Amino acid sequence: MIDAHAHLGKWFNFYYDGGDFLSMVKIMDRIGMESAWISALIGIGPDYEIGNEMVLEAIRAFPDRFKGYVTLSPYFADKIEEELNKRFSQGFIGIKLHPGTHMYPPDGANYIYAYEYANRYRCPVLIHTWGEKDVRTVVDLARHYTSAIFIMGHSGGDIRSMLLAVELAKDIDNIYLDLTGSAMYNGIIEHYVNKIGSQRILFGTDFPFIDPRPAIGWVKSSRISEDEKDNILYRNAQKILSLRSV
């Protein structure tokens, strides 16, 4: 299994045990998760620099188990180029944007450099989406930046937006629908596979923001073939990594 949407650290307004990379590796070992693609929670919050450093520390401690997203803040737009060059040279594999916490539109001007960068190097951009507006915006971005790989975080989140996401993303090959979310709607995986096949559905859990095990149980018990489950649980993530030219 590869968790393409994971985090690291603590969140500001609720409690859980652990959250450091050692606690994450321990649970990954227990459930047979090969690797997690992480961004630090402080990075999508107030400090992207500390966050990216925390991710680097995790990658260096467990290079086979963690891969890093560079988290960017739209409020430090003049630092984005420098941060991307620095982190990709350190082995990060993608870009993480959280327009929700940063309260900044996903198609806002300060994100443009990140999209151009992803387009140039065919690297994944994981964008948090919540609601139909975000879904439509990511679809427009994917149509414009056709070489970038857009991972639509949470696929819009609420059930209506998730249903819209699969309709709009049907014919756009550079969008991957991310299953991450606490709701884990019963039947949505089957619906997605029925609509677009299993090759652009990506497994993620938000771990350690949320425990990864319920999401794994959700995918494993879905009424799709074992081959389709394998695509979702790890092959699609492997394919995204193989596409990169960074």
Place this chain on the structure above:
Amino acid sequence: MREYFDFNIMLGKPTVLPLSNWLDVNRLDEELKRFNIKKTLVYHSYSRDYDAYFGNNKLIEEIKNYVNIYPSWVLLPLDIFPIDTPDKLLEELRMNNVRAVRLFPDLHNFLLEEEVVGDLLSFLEEFNIPVLLSPNNTGWKDIYNIPRNHPNLRLVLVDLTYRQSSYIFPLLKRYKNVYIELSGYIAFLGIETLYKRFGGERLLFGSNLPYKTPGSTVYYIEKADVPEEVKDLIAYKNAERLIQEVKL
């Protein structure tokens, strides 16, 4: 394969149905077999989304041939419910083998104040009838008032979220009759944390079918870093004990 007792299932068509995954009793039976769920406690969507009394009777009719499916009735304050006294309610619950009840205070527009539900909660407390309640449907301050006023009432919190540990921990610490149904409580290391702090006797397996698959919580329990005997408690035995301790 471990046996499960599912404490949180809804039968019937809800008003809002985006994925067409509602359960009739045949589909429910299939799901139970698929996950080795030997017993379950169910309520009816019509009790929640239409009329409690009508839905409760519909539930009894639909599950009459299934001895492993226990009915959970949705109740209203007795002032506005057709069964309007504790004595009549006791008779109806006995007759229909009802082993738990649910309340939807916000959805059904009533307060959890003593003036409104005090007599009902005292009755349920006296007969060890578990009350299932979701914080999605009432405020946490109201939930805290229930064990404060009715310390022997078996209060089962259902449909929790991973963000609610700060509310849950003090309740479990102070009130021995508060239980947690796990389908929504997917906090990181949640089962391990609850077990370490409060033991495993008040944790209950639930699926929240049809909204969620039992596969999620089954996997969570099976992969939890707790002793096997604790998994058995969570999966089945705690629920069985609660149901058997009902004094009807």
